[in-house]
Amino acid sequence: QASSIFILLKLKCESLGQGSFTRIFKGSKIDIRDGERHVTDVLLKELDANHKNCWEVRAAAIVTHLIMLRWSSLNLADVMVQEFVKFGALDLFLKREGSVSVSWKLDVAKQLASVLNFLEEKNITHGNICAKNLLLAREGDASQGSSPFIKLSDPGINVTMLGRDVVLDRIPWVAPEVLEAPERLELECDKWSFGATLWEIFNGGQAPLQGLDLERKLQFYETYKQLPSSEWTELADLISQCMNYQPAFRPSCRSIIRQLNSLITSGTSRELIAVKKLQ
Numbered sequence: 001q002a003s004s005i006f007i008l009l010k011l012k013c014e015s016l017g018q019g020s021f022t023r024i025f026k027g028s029k030i031d032i033r034d035g036e037r038h039v040t041d042v043l044l045k046e047l048d049a050n051h052k053n054c055w056e057v058r059a060a061a062i063v064t065h066l067i068m069l070r071w072s073s074l075n076l077a078d079v080m081v082q083e084f085v086k087f088g089a090l091d092l093f094l095k096r097e098g099s100v101s102v103s104w105k106l107d108v109a110k111q112l113a114s115v116l117n118f119l120e121e122k123n124i125t126h127g128n129i130c131a132k133n134l135l136l137a138r139e140g141d142a143s144q145g146s147s148p149f150i151k152l153s154d155p156g157i158n159v160t161m162l163g164r165d166v167v168l169d170r171i172p173w174v175a176p177e178v179l180e181a182p183e184r185l186e187l188e189c190d191k192w193s194f195g196a197t198l199w200e201i202f203n204g205g206q207a208p209l210q211g212l213d214l215e216r217k218l219q220f221y222e223t224y225k226q227l228p229s230s231e232w233t234e235l236a237d238l239i240s241q242c243m244n245y246q247p248a249f250r251p252s253c254r255s256i257i258r259q260l261n262s263l264i265t266s267g268t269s270r271e272l273i274a275v276k277k278l279q
Protein backbone atom coordinates (compact mmCIF):
# COMPACT_ATOMS: atom_id res chain seq x y z
CA GLN A 1 0.00 0.00 0.00
CA ALA A 2 1.97 3.01 -1.19
CA SER A 3 1.27 6.11 0.75
CA SER A 4 2.95 9.44 1.08
CA ILE A 5 2.91 11.75 3.96
CA PHE A 6 3.48 15.37 3.04
CA ILE A 7 5.24 17.25 5.73
CA LEU A 8 4.94 20.83 4.64
CA LEU A 9 7.43 22.79 6.55
CA LYS A 10 6.21 26.23 5.75
CA LEU A 11 9.56 27.77 6.50
CA LYS A 12 9.22 31.36 5.49
CA CYS A 13 12.19 31.53 3.14
CA GLU A 14 12.36 35.11 2.04
CA SER A 15 15.46 34.20 0.05
CA LEU A 16 13.26 32.17 -2.28
CA GLY A 17 11.82 35.35 -3.72
CA GLN A 18 8.29 35.20 -5.05
CA GLY A 19 6.36 35.19 -8.31
CA SER A 20 3.73 37.79 -9.19
CA PHE A 21 1.00 36.53 -6.88
CA THR A 22 2.66 33.62 -5.23
CA ARG A 23 4.72 33.09 -2.15
CA ILE A 24 7.08 30.18 -2.31
CA PHE A 25 8.33 27.96 0.46
CA LYS A 26 10.60 25.02 0.83
CA GLY A 27 9.01 21.80 2.02
CA SER A 28 9.74 18.12 2.40
CA LYS A 29 7.79 15.20 1.03
CA ILE A 30 8.25 12.00 2.96
CA ASP A 31 7.30 8.81 1.17
CA ILE A 32 6.88 5.70 3.19
CA ARG A 33 6.98 2.66 0.95
CA ASP A 34 7.45 -0.87 2.25
CA GLY A 35 8.59 0.59 5.55
CA GLU A 36 11.28 2.77 3.89
CA ARG A 37 11.36 6.51 4.21
CA HIS A 38 12.22 8.64 1.15
CA VAL A 39 12.53 12.34 1.79
CA THR A 40 12.34 14.72 -1.17
CA ASP A 41 12.80 18.44 -1.12
CA VAL A 42 9.85 20.22 -2.68
CA LEU A 43 8.98 23.78 -3.49
CA LEU A 44 5.55 25.05 -2.61
CA LYS A 45 3.96 27.87 -4.55
CA GLU A 46 1.11 29.30 -2.55
CA LEU A 47 -1.32 31.55 -4.34
CA ASP A 48 -2.11 34.65 -2.34
CA ALA A 49 -5.70 35.16 -1.20
CA ASN A 50 -7.29 37.36 -3.85
CA HIS A 51 -5.99 35.33 -6.78
CA LYS A 52 -7.25 31.92 -5.71
CA ASN A 53 -9.97 31.64 -8.34
CA CYS A 54 -7.87 32.29 -11.45
CA TRP A 55 -5.19 29.77 -10.70
CA GLU A 56 -5.90 26.60 -12.68
CA VAL A 57 -4.47 24.26 -10.15
CA ARG A 58 -4.12 20.92 -11.89
CA ALA A 59 -4.76 18.23 -9.37
CA ALA A 60 -1.69 16.11 -9.85
CA ALA A 61 -2.68 12.82 -8.33
CA ILE A 62 0.90 11.90 -7.68
CA VAL A 63 0.29 10.08 -4.45
CA THR A 64 -2.42 7.70 -3.47
CA HIS A 65 -2.97 9.03 0.04
CA LEU A 66 -2.01 12.58 0.63
CA ILE A 67 -2.02 13.16 4.32
CA MET A 68 -0.96 16.67 4.96
CA LEU A 69 0.28 17.34 8.42
CA ARG A 70 -0.40 20.99 8.42
CA TRP A 71 2.07 23.14 10.20
CA SER A 72 0.30 26.13 8.81
CA SER A 73 -2.92 27.33 7.30
CA LEU A 74 -1.90 25.95 3.90
CA ASN A 75 -4.57 23.97 2.18
CA LEU A 76 -3.82 21.88 -0.85
CA ALA A 77 -6.22 23.65 -3.20
CA ASP A 78 -4.06 26.79 -3.30
CA VAL A 79 -0.68 25.18 -3.32
CA MET A 80 1.30 23.93 -6.27
CA VAL A 81 4.08 21.53 -5.47
CA GLN A 82 7.18 21.62 -7.65
CA GLU A 83 10.42 19.73 -7.64
CA PHE A 84 12.86 21.77 -5.57
CA VAL A 85 15.49 22.87 -8.06
CA LYS A 86 18.84 23.03 -6.29
CA PHE A 87 20.19 26.49 -7.15
CA GLY A 88 16.93 28.35 -7.62
CA ALA A 89 15.99 31.23 -9.88
CA LEU A 90 18.68 32.39 -12.30
CA ASP A 91 18.30 36.14 -11.61
CA LEU A 92 19.03 35.65 -7.91
CA PHE A 93 21.86 33.24 -8.69
CA LEU A 94 23.54 35.72 -11.06
CA LYS A 95 23.19 38.53 -8.49
CA ARG A 96 24.70 36.27 -5.81
CA GLU A 97 27.41 34.79 -8.04
CA GLY A 98 28.53 38.04 -9.64
CA SER A 99 30.97 36.78 -12.23
CA VAL A 100 30.29 33.70 -14.30
CA SER A 101 32.17 33.10 -17.58
CA VAL A 102 30.91 34.18 -21.00
CA SER A 103 30.74 30.54 -22.11
CA TRP A 104 28.63 29.72 -19.00
CA LYS A 105 26.17 32.48 -19.95
CA LEU A 106 26.05 31.38 -23.60
CA ASP A 107 25.52 27.78 -22.54
CA VAL A 108 22.49 28.84 -20.48
CA ALA A 109 21.22 31.07 -23.30
CA LYS A 110 21.51 28.20 -25.75
CA GLN A 111 19.55 25.88 -23.44
CA LEU A 112 16.77 28.45 -23.24
CA ALA A 113 16.80 28.85 -27.04
CA SER A 114 16.45 25.07 -27.44
CA VAL A 115 13.51 25.03 -24.99
CA LEU A 116 11.86 27.78 -27.04
CA ASN A 117 12.58 25.80 -30.20
CA PHE A 118 10.89 22.75 -28.66
CA LEU A 119 7.85 24.85 -27.63
CA GLU A 120 7.73 26.45 -31.11
CA GLU A 121 7.63 23.03 -32.74
CA LYS A 122 4.66 22.21 -30.51
CA ASN A 123 3.18 25.63 -31.19
CA ILE A 124 3.13 26.35 -27.46
CA THR A 125 3.65 29.89 -26.21
CA HIS A 126 5.05 30.17 -22.69
CA GLY A 127 4.22 33.82 -22.15
CA ASN A 128 6.49 34.57 -19.21
CA ILE A 129 10.10 33.98 -20.22
CA CYS A 130 12.46 35.78 -17.83
CA ALA A 131 15.52 34.96 -15.72
CA LYS A 132 13.32 34.63 -12.64
CA ASN A 133 11.58 31.70 -14.33
CA LEU A 134 14.81 29.94 -15.26
CA LEU A 135 15.77 27.52 -12.51
CA LEU A 136 19.35 26.37 -12.15
CA ALA A 137 19.44 22.62 -11.52
CA ARG A 138 23.20 22.24 -11.89
CA GLU A 139 25.66 25.05 -11.21
CA GLY A 140 28.29 23.81 -13.64
CA ASP A 141 31.95 24.04 -12.84
CA ALA A 142 34.35 24.63 -15.73
CA SER A 143 37.32 23.28 -13.75
CA GLN A 144 35.40 20.01 -13.28
CA GLY A 145 34.25 20.14 -16.90
CA SER A 146 30.57 20.21 -15.90
CA SER A 147 28.24 22.74 -17.49
CA PRO A 148 25.18 24.48 -16.03
CA PHE A 149 21.72 22.95 -16.49
CA ILE A 150 18.54 25.04 -16.41
CA LYS A 151 14.82 24.26 -16.24
CA LEU A 152 12.09 26.60 -17.42
CA SER A 153 9.51 27.20 -14.71
CA ASP A 154 5.77 27.42 -15.33
CA PRO A 155 4.48 30.74 -16.71
CA GLY A 156 2.26 31.29 -13.66
CA ILE A 157 -1.07 33.01 -14.16
CA ASN A 158 -1.90 33.53 -17.83
CA VAL A 159 -1.12 37.07 -18.96
CA THR A 160 -4.70 37.48 -20.24
CA MET A 161 -5.87 37.20 -16.62
CA LEU A 162 -3.54 39.84 -15.29
CA GLY A 163 -4.49 43.43 -14.62
CA ARG A 164 -3.00 46.11 -16.89
CA ASP A 165 -0.60 47.39 -14.21
CA VAL A 166 0.85 43.92 -13.74
CA VAL A 167 1.37 43.58 -17.50
CA LEU A 168 2.93 47.07 -17.63
CA ASP A 169 5.28 46.09 -14.85
CA ARG A 170 6.47 43.20 -17.01
CA ILE A 171 7.97 45.71 -19.47
CA PRO A 172 10.50 44.99 -21.03
CA TRP A 173 9.93 41.22 -20.91
CA VAL A 174 6.34 41.36 -22.22
CA ALA A 175 6.16 41.90 -25.98
CA PRO A 176 4.70 45.30 -26.99
CA GLU A 177 1.86 43.77 -29.03
CA VAL A 178 0.66 41.93 -25.90
CA LEU A 179 0.05 45.27 -24.15
CA GLU A 180 -2.66 46.26 -26.64
CA ALA A 181 -4.18 42.79 -26.97
CA PRO A 182 -3.05 40.18 -24.43
CA GLU A 183 -5.09 37.50 -26.21
CA ARG A 184 -2.70 38.00 -29.16
CA LEU A 185 -0.04 36.15 -27.17
CA GLU A 186 1.83 34.32 -29.93
CA LEU A 187 5.08 32.44 -30.36
CA GLU A 188 6.86 35.66 -31.40
CA CYS A 189 6.15 37.06 -27.92
CA ASP A 190 8.50 34.50 -26.39
CA LYS A 191 11.26 35.67 -28.75
CA TRP A 192 10.90 39.24 -27.50
CA SER A 193 11.11 37.96 -23.91
CA PHE A 194 14.12 35.85 -24.86
CA GLY A 195 15.91 39.06 -25.88
CA ALA A 196 15.15 40.71 -22.52
CA THR A 197 16.27 37.53 -20.69
CA LEU A 198 19.51 37.44 -22.69
CA TRP A 199 20.09 41.03 -21.53
CA GLU A 200 19.56 39.93 -17.90
CA ILE A 201 22.00 37.03 -18.27
CA PHE A 202 24.72 39.37 -19.57
CA ASN A 203 23.99 42.07 -17.00
CA GLY A 204 24.54 40.09 -13.80
CA GLY A 205 20.88 39.25 -13.32
CA GLN A 206 19.94 42.93 -12.98
CA ALA A 207 16.36 43.64 -14.06
CA PRO A 208 16.32 45.84 -17.18
CA LEU A 209 14.58 49.24 -16.72
CA GLN A 210 14.57 48.57 -12.99
CA GLY A 211 13.24 51.51 -11.01
CA LEU A 212 11.26 52.99 -13.91
CA ASP A 213 7.64 53.59 -12.91
CA LEU A 214 4.83 52.23 -15.06
CA GLU A 215 4.41 55.54 -16.91
CA ARG A 216 8.05 55.57 -18.00
CA LYS A 217 7.92 51.86 -18.83
CA LEU A 218 4.98 52.53 -21.14
CA GLN A 219 6.85 55.46 -22.74
CA PHE A 220 9.77 53.11 -23.39
CA TYR A 221 7.49 51.14 -25.73
CA GLU A 222 5.59 54.12 -27.11
CA THR A 223 8.87 55.69 -28.24
CA TYR A 224 10.22 52.36 -29.61
CA LYS A 225 13.24 52.33 -27.30
CA GLN A 226 15.81 49.52 -27.11
CA LEU A 227 17.64 48.30 -23.99
CA PRO A 228 21.15 49.72 -23.38
CA SER A 229 23.26 47.70 -25.79
CA SER A 230 26.26 45.61 -24.82
CA GLU A 231 29.63 46.63 -26.26
CA TRP A 232 29.75 43.10 -27.70
CA THR A 233 28.06 44.10 -30.95
CA GLU A 234 27.08 40.58 -32.10
CA LEU A 235 25.31 40.04 -28.75
CA ALA A 236 23.67 43.48 -28.91
CA ASP A 237 22.52 42.67 -32.47
CA LEU A 238 20.91 39.37 -31.40
CA ILE A 239 19.11 41.07 -28.49
CA SER A 240 17.75 43.85 -30.71
CA GLN A 241 16.71 41.36 -33.42
CA CYS A 242 14.66 39.48 -30.80
CA MET A 243 13.29 42.75 -29.42
CA ASN A 244 12.01 43.93 -32.80
CA TYR A 245 8.75 45.87 -32.45
CA GLN A 246 7.49 44.00 -35.55
CA PRO A 247 6.78 40.44 -34.35
CA ALA A 248 7.22 38.96 -37.85
CA PHE A 249 10.75 40.40 -38.08
CA ARG A 250 11.98 38.53 -34.98
CA PRO A 251 14.40 35.69 -35.80
CA SER A 252 13.33 32.04 -35.85
CA CYS A 253 14.56 29.83 -33.00
CA ARG A 254 16.91 28.12 -35.44
CA SER A 255 18.43 31.46 -36.37
CA ILE A 256 18.77 32.36 -32.66
CA ILE A 257 20.57 29.06 -31.98
CA ARG A 258 22.82 29.59 -35.04
CA GLN A 259 23.75 33.10 -33.88
CA LEU A 260 24.40 31.83 -30.33
CA ASN A 261 26.73 29.17 -31.77
CA SER A 262 28.75 31.83 -33.57
CA LEU A 263 28.82 33.92 -30.37
CA ILE A 264 30.16 30.85 -28.56
CA THR A 265 33.08 30.55 -30.97
CA SER A 266 33.83 34.29 -31.12
CA GLY A 267 32.97 34.72 -27.41
CA THR A 268 35.40 32.15 -26.11
CA SER A 269 38.22 33.45 -28.31
CA ARG A 270 37.42 36.99 -27.11
CA GLU A 271 37.69 35.70 -23.56
CA LEU A 272 41.03 33.96 -24.32
CA ILE A 273 42.40 37.20 -25.79
CA ALA A 274 41.23 39.12 -22.69
CA VAL A 275 42.90 36.56 -20.42
CA LYS A 276 46.11 36.73 -22.48
CA LYS A 277 46.13 40.52 -22.14
CA LEU A 278 45.89 40.11 -18.35
CA GLN A 279 48.91 37.79 -18.25
Ligand SMILES: N#Cc1ccc(Nc2nc(N)cc(-n3cnc(CCO)c3)n2)cc1
Residues within 6 Å of the ligand: 015, 016, 017, 018, 019, 024, 043, 082, 083, 084, 085, 086, 087, 088, 089, 132, 133, 135, 153
Ligand atom coordinates in the same frame (compact mmCIF):
# COMPACT_ATOMS: atom_id res chain seq x y z
N1 LIG B 1 18.98 30.32 -2.10
C1 LIG B 1 18.25 29.60 -2.69
C2 LIG B 1 17.34 28.75 -3.42
C3 LIG B 1 16.05 29.21 -3.71
C4 LIG B 1 15.17 28.38 -4.42
C5 LIG B 1 15.58 27.11 -4.84
N2 LIG B 1 14.74 26.23 -5.54
C6 LIG B 1 13.65 26.51 -6.31
N3 LIG B 1 12.97 25.47 -6.87
C7 LIG B 1 11.87 25.73 -7.64
N4 LIG B 1 11.19 24.70 -8.18
C8 LIG B 1 11.45 27.05 -7.87
C9 LIG B 1 12.18 28.07 -7.27
N5 LIG B 1 11.85 29.42 -7.44
C10 LIG B 1 12.60 30.49 -7.02
N6 LIG B 1 11.96 31.61 -7.34
C11 LIG B 1 10.79 31.30 -7.92
C12 LIG B 1 9.77 32.32 -8.34
C13 LIG B 1 9.71 32.54 -9.82
O1 LIG B 1 9.40 31.37 -10.47
C14 LIG B 1 10.72 29.94 -8.03
N7 LIG B 1 13.28 27.80 -6.50
C15 LIG B 1 16.88 26.69 -4.54
C16 LIG B 1 17.75 27.50 -3.84
